[in-house]
Amino acid sequence: MSARSIPADAPGASWLRSAFTRNRLLELLPFILLTIVLILLALFVPNFFNSRNIINIFVQASTLGLMAIGMTAVMISGGIDLSIPSVMALSAIVGAMNLRDGGSVLGSSLLMLLVGSLAGCINGFAVAYLKMIPFVVTLAMMTIATGTSIWITNSVSVPVVSEELFSLVLDRTLGIPRPIIIMAAMALIATLLIRRSVFGRWLYAVGINVKAARVSRIPATRVVFGAYVVSGFFAGLTAIILSARLGAASANMGNDGVVLDIVSSAVVGGVSIYGGVGGPLGAVLGAIFITVISNSMNMMQVSFFTSLMIKGVVIIAFVFFDSLKKR
Amino acid sequence: MVNPYLTMQGITKRFPGVTALQDVSFQAYPGEAMALIGANGAGKSTLMNVLGGVIRADSGEIQIDGARVEIDSPLSATANGIAFVHQEMAMLPTMTVAENLHISQFPTRGGLINTSETDRRSAEVLRRMGCQFTPDTRVQFLSTGDRQMVEIARALLTHPRIVIFDEPTSSLTSREKARLFEVIRSLKTEGVTIIYITHFLDEVFQICERATVLRGGETVGSGMLKDLTPNAIVQMMIGDIGIEVHRKRETAATAEPILGVSSLSRKGALRDVSFTLHKGEVLGLWGLLGSGRTEVARAVIGLDPIDSGQVEVRTDGAGMRPIKPGQAQRWIGMITEDRRSEGLLLSMSVKNNMSLANLRGLANRWLLVRGDEETRQAQEFVDRLNIIISSLRQPVGTLSGGNQQKVVVGRWLQVSPPIIIMDEPTRGLDVGAKAEIRNIILELAEAGKGVLVISSELEEMMALCHRYLVMNRGQIVRELPGTASRNELMAAAAGVDFMEDR
Numbered sequence A: 001m002s003a004r005s006i007p008a009d010a011p012g013a014s015w016l017r018s019a020f021t022r023n024r025l026l027e028l029l030p031f032i033l034l035t036i037v038l039i040l041l042a043l044f045v046p047n048f049f050n051s052r053n054i055i056n057i058f059v060q061a062s063t064l065g066l067m068a069i070g071m072t073a074v075m076i077s078g079g080i081d082l083s084i085p086s087v088m089a090l091s092a093i094v095g096a097m098n099l100r101d102g103g104s105v106l107g108s109s110l111l112m113l114l115v116g117s118l119a120g121c122i123n124g125f126a127v128a129y130l131k132m133i134p135f136v137v138t139l140a141m142m143t144i145a146t147g148t149s150i151w152i153t154n155s156v157s158v159p160v161v162s163e164e165l166f167s168l169v170l171d172r173t174l175g176i177p178r179p180i181i182i183m184a185a186m187a188l189i190a191t192l193l194i195r196r197s198v199f200g201r202w203l204y205a206v207g208i209n210v211k212a213a214r215v216s217r218i219p220a221t222r223v224v225f226g227a228y229v230v231s232g233f234f235a236g237l238t239a240i241i242l243s244a245r246l247g248a249a250s251a252n253m254g255n256d257g258v259v260l261d262i263v264s265s266a267v268v269g270g271v272s273i274y275g276g277v278g279g280p281l282g283a284v285l286g287a288i289f290i291t292v293i294s295n296s297m298n299m300m301q302v303s304f305f306t307s308l309m310i311k312g313v314v315i316i317a318f319v320f321f322d323s324l325k326k327r
Numbered sequence B: 001m002v003n004p005y006l007t008m009q010g011i012t013k014r015f016p017g018v019t020a021l022q023d024v025s026f027q028a029y030p031g032e033a034m035a036l037i038g039a040n041g042a043g044k045s046t047l048m049n050v051l052g053g054v055i056r057a058d059s060g061e062i063q064i065d066g067a068r069v070e071i072d073s074p075l076s077a078t079a080n081g082i083a084f085v086h087q088e089m090a091m092l093p094t095m096t097v098a099e100n101l102h103i104s105q106f107p108t109r110g111g112l113i114n115t116s117e118t119d120r121r122s123a124e125v126l127r128r129m130g131c132q133f134t135p136d137t138r139v140q141f142l143s144t145g146d147r148q149m150v151e152i153a154r155a156l157l158t159h160p161r162i163v164i165f166d167e168p169t170s171s172l173t174s175r176e177k178a179r180l181f182e183v184i185r186s187l188k189t190e191g192v193t194i195i196y197i198t199h200f201l202d203e204v205f206q207i208c209e210r211a212t213v214l215r216g217g218e219t220v221g222s223g224m225l226k227d228l229t230p231n232a233i234v235q236m237m238i239g240d241i242g243i244e245v246h247r248k249r250e251t252a253a254t255a256e257p258i259l260g261v262s263s264l265s266r267k268g269a270l271r272d273v274s275f276t277l278h279k280g281e282v283l284g285l286w287g288l289l290g291s292g293r294t295e296v297a298r299a300v301i302g303l304d305p306i307d308s309g310q311v312e313v314r315t316d317g318a319g320m321r322p323i324k325p326g327q328a329q330r331w332i333g334m335i336t337e338d339r340r341s342e343g344l345l346l347s348m349s350v351k352n353n354m355s356l357a358n359l360r361g362l363a364n365r366w367l368l369v370r371g372d373e374e375t376r377q378a379q380e381f382v383d384r385l386n387i388i389i390s391s392l393r394q395p396v397g398t399l400s401g402g403n404q405q406k407v408v409v410g411r412w413l414q415v416s417p418p419i420i421i422m423d424e425p426t427r428g429l430d431v432g433a434k435a436e437i438r439n440i441i442l443e444l445a446e447a448g449k450g451v452l453v454i455s456s457e458l459e460e461m462m463a464l465c466h467r468y469l470v471m472n473r474g475q476i477v478r479e480l481p482g483t484a485s486r487n488e489l490m491a492a493a494a495g496v497d498f499m500e501d502r
């Protein structure tokens, strides 16, 4: 038998173009919306485009972006991690206490990463090995972490005072604040790994079809476990930056609104709640988008509750676009 | 001369990178079965998807009973009396057979589902099909063959005037096939128009009156079957193919065991299954549908849990060594019978699907996948297996059924594990491709691999196997040598001989 390939011809290309534009449009939607929002902001919020505010937005977005990267790993695997903010807060508190009690900056930072990753291990173990439902497991972890945080701090925030930590985390390099650089670097590394690494490929495979993945000798259980550890690790990383930025750590750092923001970031950035689709870069762009919305509503003095409502609407809209893309 | 009941004219359909149908004309007659034949990727399913309202053609028109109709959705196809038994099954596994049968139109009473009527109708259609299971069985507990019967039953419920069968027998054994043919015959006497897609030419001559042949998206011929020979049809389908069919050895090349299975049991599925597979051997699991062949394969590979038993493999150099259920994949490759739910990642590219089982082998020392090597290997097997694709990046779900199957086969050829289990490896392949895959299986054995094959096709088993294990109700009831005759195999599967032996 000879190779029978059928060449594309001209009229075919027009069909192709229309299919292309539809999906492309859906993919570019966040950017189109962002542009519209930005134009509106330029018209109605005078100080928005001042460089301080822009930098401020990016710094704010960096912590959200890092947590969204962690969430992306879990969502690609087909799960969800609701415990990220509360685990982040707990990590920050444990690290801050260690610092307060005379621990080194390096030790305290590592401790934060460790606490985050450990919580991720517990989540991952329950989901991957005990086959429990991600939503329930991480919801439970959320209450456990928050409970622990309140218990060990007595609801009092723990001050973080360390010039060494501040300069390490908050200084500027080439005029750009470190949190932004860290977020950008992490987004790039995560993208590279998820696209090119064996683990990344496995992650998508498990998210798309676990059974097929298992048959293709992919260690699905370990992969799912790994996804939650990654997400816990990013919670720990975020804890370092946020505690330095706030100069304190408290249970309040991980309030409920943050979960919503993380999920929104990922979904807006094209990560599918059905698993197997999307990537960290999109999630980070999503985080910037969400931060712009929060920030501008803040500047327009929209009330906190109204802004929650608007964000909720944005999520639903994007989940809807996501379902359009599936067809 | 009878007028055609269905006429499709000038149907053209393009997908990104391929023209699947080019100005195709197609006619089918009442009370007759029209065979639709063509190589993998010829456009058969696409043409029927147009008729079934699953996709819309770019141009062309459809007439039913002389009147032009617009079919723009599966519902409007049903409204026009068209029923479609799809090549790739779409069932709701956690729902019951009755629910699956009626999912698109439940009989209701006062706005609620009339369950007794649902059950009655389901039982009736299942009886007509000669199915053994009850309407309240959950579909997930049915074998692939039984699911296929449910799919067919679903099509019959709407009392259609045109029934499309897209490869209905690819997972049926002769017994179910006979029952299906009974159903088709009775449909024909009721004046229903049948369109029958298959790669089995013997079935075509058995059940159809006419045939239309597609090739590369174009109609290349159409006529009464009494004027045609199988050879003429193959000639139209693929032209001259000089595939030399390898002949198997009489017995395995060695007597060195490579896989040992002892006392495998699982409640309700397997009882005390023990056997040994040797290097260089093609061992066939033979039996009726639901006799436990697939269950054995799944238990060996650790896809299904087992209650007791042990699996041993020969690991490099050392002798046989027992392995834990989860580890089997390291040495054993498996082609599952259901490529869509347990084989392919449909939304991923052809390339990524091909490399899926081999990612560790393709990784550099940083555990990053070497993209160029991945592409090279994927291309190599696409060429070797003649997989029709428009690009390596094409999502595998958009390939034709047979080409999807080839991707699954290619995936394991790339890894080349010492033991390969193949459950219906040539399912959905055209004659040429079947012969090629069979040759490859024999080559694998010659190269010293152990191959365990399950196939419902007797010819295929006879062409491949050095030894047969005959299964019945989850047990191995008999072993037959590679020289066993057709009749011996048929009798053994039906359990006839077995009783006498005892």
Ligand SMILES: Nc1ncnc2c1ncn2[C@@H]1O[C@H](COP(=O)(O)OP(=O)(O)OP(=O)(O)O)[C@@H](O)[C@H]1O
Residues within 6 Å of the ligand: B015, B016, B018, B019, B020, B038, B039, B040, B041, B042, B043, B044, B045, B046, B047, B087, B388, B389, B398, B399, B400, B401, B402, B403, B428, B430
């Ligand atoms: N959604 C799609 N997107 C792109 N290409 C497609 C799509 N559906 C079908 N094709 C292409 O159209 C061609 C015809 O496919 P079709 O499924 O009709 O073949 P077939 O004759 O049914 O083959 P088989 O015997 O393997 O089932 C193939 O080349 C296939 O890749």
Ligand SMILES: [Mg+2]
Residues within 6 Å of the ligand: B044, B045, B046, B087, B166, B400, B401, B402
């Ligand atoms: Mg087909």
